[in-house]
Amino acid sequence: MNLTLKVWRQKNKNDKGGFATYQVDGISHEMSFLEMFDVLNERLIQKNEEPIAFDHDCREGICGMCSMFINGRAHGPWTRTTVCQLHMRAFKDGETIVIEPWRAKGFPVLKDLMVDRSAFDRIIAAGGFVSVNTGNAQDANCLPIPKPDADESFSAAACIGCGACVASCKNSSAMLFVSAKVSQLALLPQGQVERKQRALDMVAQMDAEGFGNCTNTGSCEAECPKGISLTHIARLNREYLLANVLE
Amino acid sequence: MTIEQFITSSLGRKTVMAATGLFLCVFLVEHLYGNLLLFFSDGGAAFVAYSHDAVHSIIIRSIEVFLFVAILLHVVQATYLTRQNSVARPVKYAVYKVNETSSWFSRNMGITGSLIFFFIVVHLWHFFVPYRITGTVGGESSTNVAQAVKEAFQNGWYVSLYVVAVVVLSFHLNHGFQSAFRSLGLNSKKYTQLLSLFGSFFAFIIVGVGFASFPILFYFGIAGSTI
Numbered sequence: 001m002n003l004t005l006k007v008w009r010q011k012n013k014n015d016k017g018g019f020a021t022y023q024v025d026g027i028s029h030e031m032s033f034l035e036m037f038d039v040l041n042e043r044l045i046q047k048n049e050e051p052i053a054f055d056h057d058c059r060e061g062i063c064g065m066c067s068m069f070i071n072g073r074a075h076g077p078w079t080r081t082t083v084c085q086l087h088m089r090a091f092k093d094g095e096t097i098v099i100e101p102w103r104a105k106g107f108p109v110l111k112d113l114m115v116d117r118s119a120f121d122r123i124i125a126a127g128g129f130v131s132v133n134t135g136n137a138q139d140a141n142c143l144p145i146p147k148p149d150a151d152e153s154f155s156a157a158a159c160i161g162c163g164a165c166v167a168s169c170k171n172s173s174a175m176l177f178v179s180a181k182v183s184q185l186a187l188l189p190q191g192q193v194e195r196k197q198r199a200l201d202m203v204a205q206m207d208a209e210g211f212g213n214c215t216n217t218g219s220c221e222a223e224c225p226k227g228i229s230l231t232h233i234a235r236l237n238r239e240y241l242l243a244n245v246l247e
Numbered sequence: 248m249t250i251e252q253f254i255t256s257s258l259g260r261k262t263v264m265a266a267t268g269l270f271l272c273v274f275l276v277e278h279l280y281g282n283l284l285l286f287f288s289d290g291g292a293a294f295v296a297y298s299h300d301a302v303h304s305i306i307i308r309s310i311e312v313f314l315f316v317a318i319l320l321h322v323v324q325a326t327y328l329t330r331q332n333s334v335a336r337p338v339k340y341a342v343y344k345v346n347e348t349s350s351w352f353s354r355n356m357g358i359t360g361s362l363i364f365f366f367i368v369v370h371l372w373h374f375f376v377p378y379r380i381t382g383t384v385g386g387e388s389s390t391n392v393a394q395a396v397k398e399a400f401q402n403g404w405y406v407s408l409y410v411v412a413v414v415v416l417s418f419h420l421n422h423g424f425q426s427a428f429r430s431l432g433l434n435s436k437k438y439t440q441l442l443s444l445f446g447s448f449f450a451f452i453i454v455g456v457g458f459a460s461f462p463i464l465f466y467f468g469i470a471g472s473t474i
Binding site (some may be wrong): 006019069071072073098100103104105106109168170171172173200203204206207210211212213214215216217218219222223229230231233234235236237238239240241242243244247 | 248253256257258259260261262328331332334335336337338339340341342343344345347348349350353354356422425426428429430431432433434435436439
């Protein structure tokens with residue numbers, strides 16, 4: 001496959017940045033999108049040019065590092081896919097592909113396609129934990145949890161914190177992420193002690209990070225590589241409202 | 248957490264949007280009930296009596312205050328939220344295909360809301376002000392309120408404006424109704440689809456067909472022949 005790539009290049013946080021165009025020839029349709037970038041970077045290095053900085057870690061679809069907005073969609077054209085799991089067969093020979101980093105006030109660009117997602121870490125640090133000393137693992141049946149609750153909690157816990165929800169949302173809202181992190185603990189007995197304070201603190205931190213507000217358009221759910229449901233956003237609203245009424 | 252902190256938080260603002268929005272939906276139903284009285288072939292007597300009672304009822308007048316407060320809060324919070332949203336992405340995408348995953352109307356509630364607000368001002372100026380403030384309609388020697396409605400709907404421009412406004416309102420409510428329930432946390436997997444369906448029914452059939460029927464039927468002389 002021969003492709004034309006329009007890639008966002010930005011030296012550092014303060015640089016204005018801009019698009020650079022690259023012709024990439026001889027790409028196999030079996031490569032992943034990141035492997036295609038590896039090939040391009042090898043060629044750039046051979047030509048003594050600066051390789052394109054992009055984030056990646058596990059390359060098996062669970063680390064959530066690959067903050068690439070490809071042809072106007074978070075993680076490219078396939079649904080429920082991270083960039084490492086996006087394969088070149090998703091594109092046509094001769095196609096022009098536009099690749100940008102996540103765009104959000106809460107996710108400043110560090111370099112090229114790398115963004116700083118530490119805002120998510122600070123939201124987690126504000127309350128996305130259970131601060132009880134649990135000691136050794138309990139016997140499995142000591143804490144009975146209804147199967148539907150366990151499943152719902154697990155569906156929230158599938159969130160990998162990649163930020164595709166923020167990147168896709170027209171308001172750069174982090175609601176899907178925060179709602180998943182609040183939900184996974186609100187549904188389990190271990191999360192009950194700090195349940196109210198958690199919702200209040202995590203939302204306060206989310207607001208402080210400069211993310212936008214949810215307008216329920218649903219584009220976050222559609223773009224989420226893990227299929228996190230809008231139901232969690234409703235739960236976060238409920239948790240926050242109840243915490244405010246009861247605190 | 249204080250009330251002030253709550254209503255200035257992102258979720259608090261959304262709660263206010265949802266609560267005021269649903270309150271305004273309840274008002275629409277009440278308004279529609281009043282309008283439907285125009286379809287009685289009694290020369291508009293039922294509608295005139297209803298309008299008269301509404302003016303002289305302490306309860307209705309008190310709720311009216313809440314109504315104006317709700318509109319104000321809805322507009323003020325929407326303005327804040329929209330402004331925050333517009334600065335949350337300082338550098339825009341060169342290519343952004345979010346239209347593939349969400350509807351135009353869900354993304355442009357600010358535009359439809361502004362159009363509705365403009366219509367409300369025109370609507371109040373045209374019916375509320377002369378009836379309730381200047382007394383040029385409904386007074387002792389002037390035309391009665393049913394005649395005023397009939398006269399207004401003889402004007403093609405007015406009729407067009409009303410119909411367009413009702414269509415815009417329908418789309419605004421189609422997203423807003425079910426969205427309000429999610430913002431209030433009143434949402435569960437079991438009822439989400441049902442609520443969404445009812446929201447569309449409410450928006451397009453009850454409000455859309457309901458309110459658009461008056462200007463259209465009056466303009467074409469199908470209704471109001473006895474007024």
